[in-house]
Amino acid sequence: MEIIRSKEFTASRAWGAKDISNMNGITTRLHWTDQPYKWHINDGEEVFAVLDGIVEMFYKENNLEKSTILNAGDIFYASIGTEHVAHPKGEARVLVIESEGSV
Template identity: 55%
Template sequence: MRFIDARSYTAERPWGALDITEIDGATVRLHWTDQPYVWHVNDGSEVFVVLDGAVDMHYRSGGAEYVERLVPGRVCYAETGDEHVAHPAPEARILVIERKGSI
């Protein structure tokens, strides 16, 4: 068994990650960041759970841009093809589950 205190995890760089495990081709990773990611389009499904801090999830749909505030316990599910970028407010620890090698 392994126990991780997500609230105390800090990576060496923004979006650095602690690989927790791989389950049937999906990775489970704990990320820390104090900087926005980059706009990208998912090439696979992704589950994004804020464990500590907050994240403003910017996404585009139907030609419009939206922002959803994610706080601890709020889950974001992004499907293949969803265009989005995460902005920590001001820093966050996030659990991400996605296909291994996905962007």
């Protein structure tokens, strides 16, 4: 049993993470960042929940680049094959649920 105060979590580098759980190959990790990630496609599905801060999520749909603003409480679901990249606006804390070892 563990209680995690997500707003208190920081990391020594952008996208640093606290591993929370691994349930049958599906990982749940809390990330802290103040820098963009990189364009990528996960090995499987991904759930990206903003817990604190604001994140602009860029993604490609029908080969067109689009974006949406995610505020605390918002969730982005990337289905298999969804190319995307997260750009925080300042500091952000994000809960990511995905297949173990995914990008």
